[in-house]
Amino acid sequence: MTHELRQRWDARYRNATPQAAAAAEVLRDNLHLLPARGSALDLASGLGGNAQLLARHGLATEAWDLSPVAIDALNAFAGREALSLKGVVRDVVAEPPAAGSFDVIVVSRFLERSLCQHLEQALRPGGLLFYQTFTRLKVQGLGPANPEFLLGQGELLRLFPHLDPVVYREERDLGDHRRGFRDQALLVALRPERANDGAAPGF
Numbered sequence: 206m207t208h209e210l211r212q213r214w215d216a217r218y219r220n221a222t223p224q225a226a227a228a229a230e231v232l233r234d235n236l237h238l239l240p241a242r243g244s245a246l247d248l249a250s251g252l253g254g255n256a257q258l259l260a261r262h263g264l265a266t267e268a269w270d271l272s273p274v275a276i277d278a279l280n281a282f283a284g285r286e287a288l289s290l291k292g293v294v295r296d297v298v299a300e301p302p303a304a305g306s307f308d309v310i311v312v313s314r315f316l317e318r319s320l321c322q323h324l325e326q327a328l329r330p331g332g333l334l335f336y337q338t339f340t341r342l343k344v345q346g347l348g349p350a351n352p353e354f355l356l357g358q359g360e361l362l363r364l365f366p367h368l369d370p371v372v373y374r375e376e377r378d379l380g381d382h383r384r385g386f387r388d389q390a391l392l393v394a395l396r397p398e399r400a401n402d403g404a405a406p407g408f
């Protein structure tokens with residue numbers, strides 16, 4: 206399965222370039238929340254649009270993705286641009302990030318629910334999660350068709366019960382459908398310095 210998935214993504218990335226990869230809104234629109242120093246992970250990075258922005262901001266950045274084609278292109282680009290960015294070919298479901306390993310984690314357009322607890326724990330206390338992905342409710346037809354990879358209403362808020370929400374956006378089908386941030390939800394959330402009441406072991 207992983208092999209087929211990798212081949213599919215490799216084929217998608219073969220004619221693409223990291224230069225054209227844009228960071229997701231959740232990061233672009235909330236850059237002012239980033240710490241000035243520290244380490245960051247762009248998880249399921251693809252060509253690393255988020256990773257590039259994190260590195261340019263001054264964070265020691267890693268980008269992890271299943272696709273060697275994407276990661277090789279990103280590493281070559283980062284070398285040319287002298288970015289503090291290391292791309293790693295890694296199946297993030299089989300090998301999630303270790304506890305307490307990053308100050309910032311960004312995930313965009315990727316949903317694997319079994320990873321959420323690992324992501325909470327992978328943040329250092331005071332660390333920030335930036336997460337954005339597609340919702341089941343679509344008004345512009347964006348995102349995959351398989352409901353397994355789509356968020357239910359309000360689900361992104363519920364997936365990280367041990368983090369404190371800082372920014373949340375989900376516009377559903379309200380108002381003028383041609384405008385706004387549609388078919389996706391975004392969350393910026395903080396791992397508290399001290400565990401919240403009733404927190405799970407490890408918090």
Ligand SMILES: C[S@@+](CC[C@H](N)C(=O)[O-])C[C@H]1O[C@@H](n2cnc3c(N)ncnc32)[C@H](O)[C@@H]1O
Pocket residue numbers: 210214229248249250251252253254269270271272275295296297298299312313314315
């Ligand atoms: C829709 S793309 C999103 C890429 C990037 N985050 C963005 O927003 O443009 C989903 C990415 O997830 C990666 N991916 C899927 N399953 C993965 C896994 N188990 N481990 C690591 N990466 C995975 C794919 O290779 C692909 O690059």
